[in-house]
Amino acid sequence: MASDVALEYTLYHTDGCHLCELAKALVEAAGVDFNHIDICDQPALAERYGISIPVFAHGERELFWPFDAAQLHDFLGV
Structure with a gap:
């Protein structure tokens, strides 16, 4: 787990949640x-997230499902 907030x-x-596993x-x-x-x-x-999970977040930024590897990489800035 990340230690730097x-x-x-x-x-x-x-x-x-099978989508959460994906x-x-x-x-x-x-x-x-x-x-x-x-x-x-x-x-x-x-x-807040009841019908939206999974949600991947970084600070105030949120990536809502569905997302794929390319969208995740864009979110991560890689």
Whole structure:
């Protein structure tokens, strides 16, 4: 996991979400350190992202599903 908050990426997901598993595989394939946050653990996140997960975020920037490897690389700036 990333230790520098400035470089911290987060994948918002929930257990049992097959689209979240696809997003996780894309992010892992990109070689990015990221946090996993289950939106069901925090009511505010569940309200915000409930029907939008998976969401990959960096600071205020958010990449909503569906996204592919090319879109992820653009988001990452690589």
